[in-house]
Amino acid sequence: MAISKFNYNSFNVTPVASKALAFNSDADGFTTASSSSMILIKTLTASSSATLSFVDGADSVVLDDTYPIYKFEFINIHPATNTAKLTFQGDTGTNTSYNQTITSTFFNSQHKEDGSGGSLGYETSHDQAQGTAFQDITNGIGNLNDENMNGELKIFSPSSGTFVKHFISTVQSNYDTNWSMNSYMAGYFNTTTALTRAQFKMSSGNIDSGIIKLYGIK
Amino acid sequence: MALSKADVNNINITPTASKAIRWNSAADGFEAGALGGSMVLLSTQTASGSANLSFTSGIDSTYDSYVFKFINIHPSETASFMFNLSIDSGSNYNVTKTTTHFRAYHLESGSASALGYETGVDLAQSTAFQDLTGDSIGTANDSGVSGSLHLFSPSSTTFVKHFMSNLSLLKTDNEIKNTFVAGYGNTTSAVDAIQFKMDNGNIDSGVIKMYGIT
Numbered sequence: 001m002a003i004s005k006f007n008y009n010s011f012n013v014t015p016v017a018s019k020a021l022a023f024n025s026d027a028d029g030f031t032t033a034s035s036s037s038m039i040l041i042k043t044l045t046a047s048s049s050a051t052l053s054f055v056d057g058a059d060s061v062v063l064d065d066t067y068p069i070y071k072f073e074f075i076n077i078h079p080a081t082n083t084a085k086l087t088f089q090g091d092t093g094t095n096t097s098y099n100q101t102i103t104s105t106f107f108n109s110q111h112k113e114d115g116s117g118g119s120l121g122y123e124t125s126h127d128q129a130q131g132t133a134f135q136d137i138t139n140g141i142g143n144l145n146d147e148n149m150n151g152e153l154k155i156f157s158p159s160s161g162t163f164v165k166h167f168i169s170t171v172q173s174n175y176d177t178n179w180s181m182n183s184y185m186a187g188y189f190n191t192t193t194a195l196t197r198a199q200f201k202m203s204s205g206n207i208d209s210g211i212i213k214l215y216g217i218k
Numbered sequence: 219m220a221l222s223k224a225d226v227n228n229i230n231i232t233p234t235a236s237k238a239i240r241w242n243s244a245a246d247g248f249e250a251g252a253l254g255g256s257m258v259l260l261s262t263q264t265a266s267g268s269a270n271l272s273f274t275s276g277i278d279s280t281y282d283s284y285v286f287k288f289i290n291i292h293p294s295e296t297a298s299f300m301f302n303l304s305i306d307s308g309s310n311y312n313v314t315k316t317t318t319h320f321r322a323y324h325l326e327s328g329s330a331s332a333l334g335y336e337t338g339v340d341l342a343q344s345t346a347f348q349d350l351t352g353d354s355i356g357t358a359n360d361s362g363v364s365g366s367l368h369l370f371s372p373s374s375t376t377f378v379k380h381f382m383s384n385l386s387l388l389k390t391d392n393e394i395k396n397t398f399v400a401g402y403g404n405t406t407s408a409v410d411a412i413q414f415k416m417d418n419g420n421i422d423s424g425v426i427k428m429y430g431i432t
Contacts, residue, residue, distance in 0.1 A: 180400070211282065
């Protein structure tokens with residue numbers, strides 16, 4: 001019989017460390033349950049925004065050694081300026097220059113709506129070799145009303161005091177009105193100082209609209 | 219007033235199957251709700267000689283993106299694994315798509331390996347099913363395909379619907395193939411259903427799970 005009212009005597013479950021208390025599948029008692037390994041930390045919504053920044057310790061953002069992996073998810077990123085690229089950088093401590101040294105790779109799979117241009121290739125114009133510029137995550141994104149970009153970026157162990165900080169992104173976007181662009185970028189911040197923040201912006205103009213979510217992965 | 223100490227008299231909530239007990243938004247009582255995770259299992263479908271597996275409910279604006287996990291998909295005939303989208307709750311699976319497709323492969327014998335774009339299985343403004351494997355999956359007992367497909371913002375009525383997939387399959391000629399298919403459903407109508415099937419025969423066995431990402 002399902003529980004009609006919460007009763008002290010219903011708590012007949014064996015405690016398990018680090019588990020949650022949940023109703024069982026019959027809703028007539030309790031069981032222990034695990035929470036997910038991917039936790040939403042912060043959602044930022046662009047509205048003609050010059051930048052979107054995630055700073056550890058500010059506005060409920062966690063970007064420290066709480067999680068070994070952090071994932072940013074991009075939903076319907078729409079640039080104000082046609083063919084502007086979404087870019088990112090990181091910084092350490094309380095610094096706000098966002099100019100860490102990056103070495104990175106970038107390749108694309110692309111195809112045009114008219115059936116031409118299907119190809120896979122490395123793109124030398126989007127990588128960096130010990131550069132301190134913002135790193136391209138995409139090719140240029142179209143800004144027609146229905147064009148946009150989606151995807152994800154993971155940063156591994158940003159708070160390490162020993163290792164460089166690796167990152168990997170995979171995104172899908174519209175380019176130049178009628179191209180499908182699938183972009184793969186990876187690299188590392190060449191620093192052994194803990195990163196405390198990440199900033200996203202377009203290579204030109206504002207982020208007209210879109211959402212960036214930050215998750216911690218256990 | 220927020221609770222300073224949990225008291226049994228504050229736990230006056232209605233039990234809900236498979237939900238957890240959590241503090242409410244005012245922290246002055248409790249409620250039933252999902253556990254703290256951001257990847258929520260919405261549906262699991264298991265193939266058994268199935269012509270197709272279709273998800274016709276649960277794809278809406280509740281989540282910003284959806285992930286489909288393919289686990290040991292095994293064909294009844296030598297066949298490719300494919301999918302399409304629907305904007306009419308599954309009555310028709312024929313959304314116009316432009317896509318890219320590249321793959322890496324390596325034979326068990328070690329005799330060949332390569333990375334490259336596949337022009338034969340990408341789509342250009344086509345309503346056809348999108349081939350996710352690009353080649354036939356073997357029917358040997360130990361053959362199959364596993365991987366995932368990420369669909370973004372399917373309920374948007376403003377933007378086209380982007381997706382990305384990555385699968386690993388064992389081909390008929392004892393070859394590992396790692397495929398990367400991405401593209402967009404070129405529609406500003408809300409996508410509310412998705413269907414998976416083989417291009418030949420049935421899905422003999424396998425599991426497809428649909429997750430919502432909060």
